[in-house]
Amino acid sequence: MGDNWVSACPRxxxxxxxxxxxxxxxxxxxxxDVDGEVFAFDGICTHALGYLxxxxxxxxxxxxxxxxxxxxxxxxxxxxxxPDEPIAVYPTKVQDGTVYVNVPx
Ligand code: FES
Numbered sequence: 001m002g003d004n005w006v007s008a009c010p011r012x013x014x015x016x017x018x019x020x021x022x023x024x025x026x027x028x029x030x031x032x033d034v035d036g037e038v039f040a041f042d043g044i045c046t047h048a049l050g051y052l053x054x055x056x057x058x059x060x061x062x063x064x065x066x067x068x069x070x071x072x073x074x075x076x077x078x079x080x081x082x083p084d085e086p087i088a089v090y091p092t093k094v095q096d097g098t099v100y101v102n103v104p105x
Contacts, residue, residue, distance in 0.1 A: 005093070005100040014038060014099065019062070021053035025103040029090065032057055032073055038092045039073045040101040046078075046085035 006024045014020060014033040021030050021043045028043035030053045041062070043052050050066035057063075061070050061079055069081035076086040091102040 002105075004103055004105045006103050008040070008092075008099045008101045011038075011094050011097050011099050017057055019053045019057055021051070024101055025105060027103060029101060029103065030062070031092070031099060031101070032062070034060055034073070038094065038099055040090040040092045041071070041073050041076060042087040042089075044087075045069055045083060046087055047081075047083040052087070 008022050008031055014031055016033050019030050019032045021028055029040050030043040032039045045052055045064045047069050050064040052062050052064055055063045055065040060072055060074050062073050063070050067082045069083040070079040071087050072079050076089040078086055093100050
């Protein structure tokens with residue numbers, strides 16, 4: 001499985017503490033800026049398909065809007081709540097003012 005860096009959004013479109021959902025290579029992926037660092041993770045909660053970009057970002061954790069499941073966006077691991085399965089997380093990089101995400105094809 002090789003690299004598949006996909007252009008996601010302008011870096012300046014992401015502000016600290018905020019999230020945005022993008023469709024990248026057919027996946028709904030959330031981009032989040034935490035203290036100037038960009039993270040990318042699956043936008044659909046593994047519990048009952050809540051849209052994580054509609055939830056809250058709390059430091060390095062995202063809180064699902066439906067049943068308050070909590071995931072660590074650095075690892076995808078469940079921190080609290082109903083979900084049993086982690087969410088996928090993806091490497092990011094910023095090049096020439098654009099955020100890229102490495103999404104498996
Ligand atoms: S759908 Fe996310 S916690 Fe239930």
